[in-house]
Amino acid sequence: MTMNSRSTLLGAVLLLAGVVGLALLPGFVGGYGLSMAINFLMFAILATSWAMFSGPSGYVSLATVAFFGIGAYTVAVLGEQLPWGAVLLLAAGIAFVVALLVGLSTLRLRGVYFVIFSFGLAELIRQVVNWYESTQAGSVGRYVFLDITQEQIVWQLTAVLALLFIVGWLIERSRVGFALRMIGDDETVALHCGVNITLIKVLVFSLSAAFMALVGAIVAPRWTYLDPSIAFNPNISFQVLIMALLGGARRLYGPLLGVIPMVLLFEYLSSNFPHLFSILLGITFLAIVYMVPHGVAGLIDSYVQRYRERFPGRRVGKNQQKESAL
Amino acid sequence: MTTSTALLSVCDVTRRFGSLRAVDGLSFDIAEGEIVGLLGPNGSGKTTMMNLVSGALKPDAGTIRLAGSDIAGLPPNRIARQGIARTFQLVRVLPSMNCLDNVKAGLGFGAQPTWGATADSKAEGLLERVGMAHRRLTLGKDLTYMDQKRLELARALALQPRLLLLDEWLAGLNPSELVEAIELLRKVRGEGVTMVMVEHVMDAIRSLCDRCVIMNAGAKIAEGMPAEALAEPEVVRAYLGDDADA
Numbered sequence: 001m002t003m004n005s006r007s008t009l010l011g012a013v014l015l016l017a018g019v020v021g022l023a024l025l026p027g028f029v030g031g032y033g034l035s036m037a038i039n040f041l042m043f044a045i046l047a048t049s050w051a052m053f054s055g056p057s058g059y060v061s062l063a064t065v066a067f068f069g070i071g072a073y074t075v076a077v078l079g080e081q082l083p084w085g086a087v088l089l090l091a092a093g094i095a096f097v098v099a100l101l102v103g104l105s106t107l108r109l110r111g112v113y114f115v116i117f118s119f120g121l122a123e124l125i126r127q128v129v130n131w132y133e134s135t136q137a138g139s140v141g142r143y144v145f146l147d148i149t150q151e152q153i154v155w156q157l158t159a160v161l162a163l164l165f166i167v168g169w170l171i172e173r174s175r176v177g178f179a180l181r182m183i184g185d186d187e188t189v190a191l192h193c194g195v196n197i198t199l200i201k202v203l204v205f206s207l208s209a210a211f212m213a214l215v216g217a218i219v220a221p222r223w224t225y226l227d228p229s230i231a232f233n234p235n236i237s238f239q240v241l242i243m244a245l246l247g248g249a250r251r252l253y254g255p256l257l258g259v260i261p262m263v264l265l266f267e268y269l270s271s272n273f274p275h276l277f278s279i280l281l282g283i284t285f286l287a288i289v290y291m292v293p294h295g296v297a298g299l300i301d302s303y304v305q306r307y308r309e310r311f312p313g314r315r316v317g318k319n320q321q322k323e324s325a326l
Numbered sequence: 327m328t329t330s331t332a333l334l335s336v337c338d339v340t341r342r343f344g345s346l347r348a349v350d351g352l353s354f355d356i357a358e359g360e361i362v363g364l365l366g367p368n369g370s371g372k373t374t375m376m377n378l379v380s381g382a383l384k385p386d387a388g389t390i391r392l393a394g395s396d397i398a399g400l401p402p403n404r405i406a407r408q409g410i411a412r413t414f415q416l417v418r419v420l421p422s423m424n425c426l427d428n429v430k431a432g433l434g435f436g437a438q439p440t441w442g443a444t445a446d447s448k449a450e451g452l453l454e455r456v457g458m459a460h461r462r463l464t465l466g467k468d469l470t471y472m473d474q475k476r477l478e479l480a481r482a483l484a485l486q487p488r489l490l491l492l493d494e495w496l497a498g499l500n501p502s503e504l505v506e507a508i509e510l511l512r513k514v515r516g517e518g519v520t521m522v523m524v525e526h527v528m529d530a531i532r533s534l535c536d537r538c539v540i541m542n543a544g545a546k547i548a549e550g551m552p553a554e555a556l557a558e559p560e561v562v563r564a565y566l567g568d569d570a571d572a
Contacts, residue, residue, distance in 0.1 A: 175434050175441055182431050185420035185466075192380060193485065194406035194435035250422075308463050 008169075011253075015165055022158040026151040034150040038222065039263050041157035042215050045164055046236070047243040047255035049211035052168050053204045055249030056177065058184035059107065062237045063118035066125045067095040067209040069231035071216025073129060076142040076226045084148075088217050095213030096206045103202035110187075119237070126232035133228065141227040148221040156218045164211050168252045171204065180204055238281060239266060246288045248295025257296045332391075333358045333520050334379070334489055339388030339398070341374055348374040350544035351388070356489070361521045363531045363552065366541035367564055372524040373415055375541070376493050379522070380412045381405040392489065407437050411487035413478045415494050415524075421467035425453055428466050428477050432484025452480040456510060472503045476510070483514065490514075492523040496530050508533060528556075540564070 025037055046064055054061050074091035082090070106117050133140050171177040179200045182190035190197050216231065223230060239262070247258025262284075269280050292299065332355035341349040349371045356362050364372050377383040379390055381402035390398040397405050411432070420428050429449040433440045440448055453459050456476040461469065469477060475495060482490055496507055508530050515521065515534065525531055531538065531552050538555045540548040542564040548555045555561065 175439070178427075178430070178434060181423065181427075182420060185422050186418055188382070188402075188414075189418050189420060189431065189481075191402040192382070192406055192412055193431050193481070194403050194437075194439075196403050305463075305465065 011165075011169065015162060019158055019162050022161075023155060026154055031150065034154060036263070036267070037154050038150065038157065038219060039267070040259060041154065041161055042219055043240065043243055043263055044256055044259045045157065045161050045215045046212055046240045047247070047259050048161070048164055048168065048252070049208040050240050051244045051247075051249040051255045052164075052171065052211075052252075053180075053201075053208040055244070055251075055254070056180040056184045057201060057204070059201070059205075060115045060241070061118040061205075062115060062234070062241065063102075063121045063209075064212055064240045065232050065234055065236040066118075066122035067099065067212035068216035068236060069122075069125065069129070069228070070095045070098060071213030071218075072220040072223075072226060072231040073216075074213070075146070075217045075220035076144050076231075079144060079146050079220070084146075088214060091213045091217035092210040096210040099206040099209035100202060103205045104198070107198065107201045107205065119234070122232060122234060122237060126228045129232065130228045141225055144221050144224055144226055146221040150222070153218055153222060157215070160211065160214050160218065165252065167207070167211075171207075172252055176200055176204065235278070235281065238285065242281070242285050242288060245295055246292065248297025248299075248301075250294070251297035251301070254295055254297035331357060333360075333393055334522070335389075335391040336375075336379070337389045337391070339375075339378060339385045339390060341371075341378055341383060341385050347544050349378065349385075352541070352544065352546055353388075354539045354546060354549065356520060356522060359518055359520055360536050361515055361523065361534055363535040363538040364522055364524045364541065365526075365531065365538055365556075366547075367567075370541040370564070371544040372541055373493055374544075376412065376491050376522070376524055379405075379489075380410055380491055403435070406435070406485060409437055409486070409488035410491065411436075411482035411485040411489075412491035413475075413482055413493060413495050415497075417471070417474045417478055419466035419469065419474045419477050419481075422465060424463045424465055425458055425469070425477055425480075426450070426462045429453060429480050429484050432481035436485040438486065449484070452484055453477075455483070455513075456480045457506075472499060472507070475499070475507065479510070479514070483519070488520060490519050490521045492521060492525075494524055494526065496525060496527045504530070 022037070022041070026034060029037070046068065050061065050064055053059065071091040074094060075087055078087055078090065102121060106114065109117055130140065133142070179190060179195045179197075182193065182195060183197050183201060187197055220226060243258040243262045244255040245258065246262060247256060248254030265284065270277050273280060294302070334356040336355070337353050339349055339352050340347060352371070352375060364375060366372050374383065378385050378398070381397070381400055381404070384399040388398065389396050392408055392410060395408070397408060397410075420431060423431070426446070426449050429452050430445050433445045433448055450459065450462065453462055456479055458473060458476050458480065461473060466474070466477065479495070492511075495511075496504060499507055504527065511521075511530075511534055523535070535552050537550065538548070538552045539546055540555055540561050542560075547560045547564060548558045
């Protein structure tokens, strides 16, 4: 218990320090620094919200960019008509509802079927938007002219990241989070323990989708020009997946550990090897899955587990030796 | 038997897989506090019957009543909440969770869900009850086979079931583990839990069960005290096989 509350306190302090640091950041760095900060924050939110659902449940989703793109397109279409707060709420709301509908019909799929479905979903949405824009709206691209500065984007993303950590922390320690871990371990057991697995999965999936859409909406003004191949670029889904896996998807803070090195690496790769980017992305993916299958946070956890088993704290002694000899 | 006071009442239940009638018009009652063995040769439909009661499968026809209310065809989570807990033929623990959390899985979502500090202390108590207090922080996947079985039982008991379904819970244990496991079940029985057990271990059936229902090819072929039911000619024929059983 005391260890728990101590780590909670540590988490709260780190969160607060991070928020203050990021809020003050725009005063110290130039345009390039800000743009890197936006990249970090964007992927931090995407990877953390991806891991909020996919980490414990084991449902690997490649639909990240579908919800991200929904957010971006909400801004492109409605950004000038509605107040900014309303646009953001609407973006999150639309993604939540879409995820709800998709989830209800597809979260029965397990393993690789769900992965493929989620990838297909993102492509489907991209093609539908493409079709609508070219045949109904008249032009494939849209311009986003909003009076939102880089600094403001950083501040908004910081706020969303903080909110995400609080929500993720609340879920993790609630019965919802526990049930999601049960589902990831053994869906049949969860079901026979009384868990309404469909409700839990769809709820957390939709919540994470809402956060992804918020990111898409907030960063949309940065692009000025937007078309479906930008907003629904499947690379984003893969990048988020790699970051979360590298950091470790079973811990709330895990993805962050992957986002920082990966954003730097992707930045380096895309500026130095623009034509080989996808190939190098794939190689990175393979290397991570092969070398750190449970991520950096997973490595930390297994050390902690080994330590705990060696020094269980209480209830050790004669009893243990006698029973383990059985 | 005592139909009016039956805790579980299975009536004319049928379940088909394609053209195979795995359970074919089966009826039996389980009274409160009883331990009933569900026996029969391999492929006679015992596990299918367990799956029908626990909700893993839906019956094609018939009713299954728990204390009077029909549960046939409800999803497993609703049935678990109504008070039926089970173990699995192939033992299932939550591999990435420690023993304490494995038991809390049974505590958190049942008829009277508990969570937080209360659940922690209850889980410790249950682990103690099955002799696993010293394994509280060990992960499910690191347990021995016997310990996984114990943990599964603790998780099932955590649901505070009115009816506990044990599907070959004693299978695969060595002789000394078997003695231990039977002792454990006797203890649980002493606490008044009603049980249905699918089992092949005859010693366990003789020493634990009040009554047996014996199945063959999806239908009931005998019912009664273990020694008597097992001696019936049709049961002997089903087990030892002549031309009738194919």
